[in-house]
Amino acid sequence: MVAVAVYMVLFFPTVQAEEMITEVSLRFSDHDEYTRIVFEAGSEPFMGNTSVTTSGLSVLVRFPSGFTLRTPGNFPFQTAVRGKTVTIHVTYPFRLKVLRLYSPSRLSIDVLKTGNGEPKSERAGKPGDSVQRSRLTTPQAMPAIRTVIDPGHGGYDFGIMSDDAREKDITLFLAKGIEAALLRKGRPAFLTRRTDQFLSISERATFANQKSPDVFISIHLSTSDRFTVYVPFSEEGGQALSVYELYGTLSRQRRFVEKSKALGEEIGKSIFEGLKTEVVQQEMSLPLLESVGAASVMVDIPRTAANDQAARGMFSLAIVRAVSSYGNKQQ
Secondary structure: OOOOOOOOOOOOOOOOOOOOOEEEEEEEEEOOOEEEEEEEOOOHHHHHOOEEEEEOOEEEEEOOOOEEEEOOOOOOOEEEEEOOEEEEEOOOOEEEEEEEEOOOOEEEEEEEEOOOOOOHHHHOOOOOOHHHHHHHOOHHHOOOOOEEEEEOOEOOEOOOEOOOOEHHHHHHHHHHHHHHHHHHOOOOEEEOOOOOOOOOHHHHHHHHHHOOOOEEEEEEEEOOOOEEEEEEOOOOOOOOOOHHHHHOHHHHHHHOHHHHHHHHHHHHHHHHHHHOOOEEEEEEOOHHHHOOOOEEEEEEEEHHHHOOHHHHHHHHHHHHHHHHHHHHHHO
């Protein structure tokens, strides 16, 4: 009799363990020369394997595994979460100081402002130092002009449409390019919208006024074949304003009309010199411009120029030159 050994092999399905989701909280504190951002989580291995890098004007925080993020509603920077990365969009040139802290485990990121106003080393000069005083009176040491750029339309408001382009997308693209160019020059710049979202005239004006700008530029497209720079309408005669007119929402611009005209002239001249094309400056009563307490203009770009990559680049540079020239003349 032959003994036969029988082996039974049992197959069990492999169970994939679900990735652990870590809860991360974000808090911040604003200081004169930097903003401190702190990420905190209970797991030290998790925070210990988190990395921080930069890309342009963005801070990228990469976590080692899945997470949920709690962000305060008044956080000053826009954030985006994609996969295991949090992107923080900073609105000015900066450098980073990163610290890892424990008990509890947290990551501290200081976003140090650079390029805004005079350098710290110059501000720290002794009162009796004539060299320091001389350097502080140069245009480069004066406070940088603040610009708010308003990309027209957005969300369900498409603006002018063609087969392959929508006004709301083109104006946002142009505005981001102008913002980046201004920031590279150390001039603070802000966008009324950074994404495809609808904003009312009131919301755009409120955002602009909260930034206390020196310059406000709203960008739109036109079916015309020429650039048009709109400045707020001004009444001649120099009549005194009533208290209501002086401080009313729609009359904030009344105190800045001459500055708006000067800004419009600089923009028109810069576009003409850069693109060698006709530019028209026109006065018009526009609620958005009238609601902003700063030198304010609206620029209409021909759709043909907006669809040309080279022309878009030259237009952005023309706006930056105009803002710089206007700012230097106002200081």
